[in-house]
Amino acid sequence: MVNGENLRDKLVKHFFNITGDFDEYKRQEVNRIGTNAFFMCLPVLLLGPVIALLWQTQSAYMALIGLAGFDVAFITIVICPYLIAASRRAHLTDHEVSVQDLPAARKHILWVSLGLAIYFAVFMYLEQAFLGTFFDGRLFTQELVSFANISGAIISGIFFGIIMGLTYWVRLKKQQ
Template sequence: MLKTLNTKIIKRFYNISGPLDEYKRSEVNRIGNNLGIMLFLFNVLIIFIALLIEEATNNSTLALHILIGAILIFTVYIAGGYVMYEAHRYRLTDNEVEEKEVRHAYIAALKRGLGNGIYFGVGMYLLDCLQEYMSVNASLVGLFLDKTSIIYGIMCGILFGVTTGIVYLARIKRVK
């Protein structure tokens, strides 16, 4: 049970389709080790910089905001970009499909993009309503029925669904 859950988490995080064979597992381990070392060194460096800023300015709020911002930016853009680049470079994300199964793979990719778009759109709609509720203290029911929140969620869902659908379609590789 734990091994299958671990495999599912690895495949989901690295966006691997198909079986997780020895080559893919060794590359995932290498990427994960490099990422762990990179994140550790960055955290040590940014905490040291935040402490220097706090000591120099005597403003702990500024140091905390710099620390949080730098960690978020580094984790999302640098570490996430590194994982995506390496996974693409070593062809971990390729969806190899036989010639007769290509049509089925295209339909599955479009369905997956549609599902991602629906989930993302609903999530953004709920987060937008929650953010408005927390900042304005308006009626939660009124916010759920607000047309701008609904349109925002729909547009986010469409954009995300189309984008992920295109990515899934581009990952399909024909094999003979």
């Protein structure tokens, strides 16, 4: 790989949004955060299927839906906020720039946010058209020209761009 980074390091840096070198401190913090997240998931991994197994005597379909819903809710409500807070507390996501490069970095964040907003709007537009065709049985071309689909995609893109821009803006730190 480029710069001696293996695929695991690239994936970890992308997952945790680590900028700069992936030094020993960052590697230790990522390993600590990952270990804590695993131990938080362990009871869910062990007890969830047992509860679903007991629940399936009533209804196998509801047991499957309950298990999947609980797993998604646990990851969304417990694990993801923990990963975000722990990586922020360990300063893994800070993007340090010099004082003279700060205006250029802010301008770059605006352009990145705009690009992400457009990307997300197009993705949501096509996804909603596909889902409307697949689940509601409407024509794909009818879904593509639907005003509700277009306006929903634009609003989603704007909201996503603003949230991502604010996230990147908060992570921007001046170098000492």
